[in-house]
Amino acid sequence: MLLSDLSEATETVAATSSRLQKVAALADVLRRLDVDEIAPAIGFLIASPRQGRLGVGWRGLAILDVAHTDVAQLTVGGLDAALDRVAAAGGPGSVDARRRELETLAASATAAEWHFITRVILGELRTGALEGVLLDAIASAGDRPAALVRRAAMLSGDLGETARIALTASPAELEEVGLRVGRAVMPMLASTAASAAEAITALGRDASVEYKLDGARIQVHRDGDDVHVYTRSLAEVTHRVPELVEAVRALPAQRLILDGETLSLDDDGAPRAFQDTMSRFGSEAAATVALRPWFFDVLHVDGRDLIDEPLSTRLEILDQVVGDLRMPGVVTADPERAEEFGREALAAGHEGIMVKALDAPYAAGRRG
Known part of the structure; x- marks a missing residue:
């Protein structure tokens, strides 16, 4: 042509x-x-x-x-x-x-x-x-x-x-195109709402309300000791984030696909500026700022694909796998509780919150 x-x-x-x-x-x-x-x-x-x-x-x-x-x-x-x-x-x-x-x-x-x-x-x-x-x-x-x-x-x-x-x-x-550990998956996307209360009201049922960090989206694949870290655009940055690799190697599962975010924290545990986090993804220089991962979803664990499972099931498994690396969140159908949790996220220095339907499979969140 x-x-x-x-x-x-x-x-x-x-x-x-x-x-x-x-x-x-x-x-x-x-x-x-x-x-x-x-x-x-x-x-x-x-x-x-x-x-x-x-x-x-x-x-x-x-x-x-x-x-x-x-x-x-x-x-x-x-x-x-x-x-x-x-x-x-x-x-x-x-x-x-x-x-x-x-x-x-x-x-x-x-x-x-x-x-x-x-x-x-x-x-x-x-x-x-x-x-x-x-x-x-x-x-x-x-x-x-x-x-x-x-x-x-x-x-x-x-x-x-x-x-x-x-x-x-x-x-x-x-x-026949299926999930494969080690092959990056297009990430789930989300739409915006005017407020947490509006999002909860629109769902009309229990939802997962989670922190939205002002950091970098990551997708992590593990197959034994072989770990790969990808950005939102599916660019591989494994060699630039050794601390994320080590954190995932320490988890109690041998085959994993995790969705999450990462950012750097200051000495008081507060999030550093967004550019501090992003500098780790765009530079070959030795790391001077450590990154910490937070995971909010799991797509695969030890031979079991989870993308068609409801979020409620995926979150239960995520808790078992990542422990304190889980993204902070609550489950609620109360608009006021969602708004309160949003204020807590902002007070902690984060960007806001995400509201997700508990009965939604992973693929349902994908929009273009």
């Missing part, structure tokens, strides 16, 4: 506020992709190329002075291969090598395509093609149930691979 087809589809998506029209435009372009173009195209559509960080910033792109072609000839596969070469540039002279690759790429693209490419590289493609819209488009293009596509995407943590299966494989293969 020509890259211009993909770029034009994103312009169509950006030009409409209709979710149905966004889904239709994306589904149309997805149907026309070759098999080996699917995963790269999905990465381009969400401005997250499969190569990851390319070592190129705004300045590196702004200084390029290249005449673009007037004829659209660059393909999706051609852009993917070019980004492979940019990502592979390393060692002495890597800056110049990346610049040369980018100059060649820019010269092979039209002005409109280069505008699209730069936004993909910088992660700034604002088209309205949010993950939920794209998942619906994948389901439409592959004629697969949207719920099945969403579940496969959540459990695989890989939107491109999910699209490949949905568009080219059998429905049975999509259904």
Whole structure:
């Protein structure tokens, strides 16, 4: 497929506020992709190329002075291969090598395509093609149930691979995508409410009310002594957070998938500034600020998948597994108690609270 087809589809998506029209435009372009173009195209559509960080910033792109072609000839596969070469540039002279690759790429693209490419590289493609819209488009293009596509995407943590299966494989293969210890899972997301009382009232029944920390979301996988820590975006940061690894190795289970948050505390036990926590995720430097984990959900324990179990069951198991590493929380149907607990969270220096239905499976909290 020509890259211009993909770029034009994103312009169509950006030009409409209709979710149905966004889904239709994306589904149309997805149907026309070759098999080996699917995963790269999905990465381009969400401005997250499969190569990851390319070592190129705004300045590196702004200084390029290249005449673009007037004829659209660059393909999706051609852009993917070019980004492979940019990502592979390393060692002495890597800056110049990346610049040369980018100059060649820019010269092979039209002005409109280069505008699209730069936004993909910088992660700034604002088209309205949010993950939920794209998942619906994948389901439409592959004629697969949207719920099945969403579940496969959540459990695989890989939107491109999910699209490949949905568009080219059998429905049975999509259904077979399951939870795997060591493979990051797309995290459960939440919507907002004006107040804790409003959230409790809307549920109309007992709910789990938990602290919301001003920290970093983490997902931790353990298989024996092998532990992996992932961020909200599913980037692995295991080597940067050895204290989290050791904390999980000390837990009384051999195979685990845990969902939680982490932040750093000062000498009095109060939370440090958010940037102190985040600095641990973005630096290779030796740790000078220790992190502490709090876990609020468990997806798997010692051979048992829990994502379809109600939250009440998962919390019982979580208590048994993580002990005092459990996120502080209460169970209540009383709006006043929820508000009181929210004030306690704020007084402790935290961001607020989360309200969760006790009968909800993990996948039910996933929204796009």
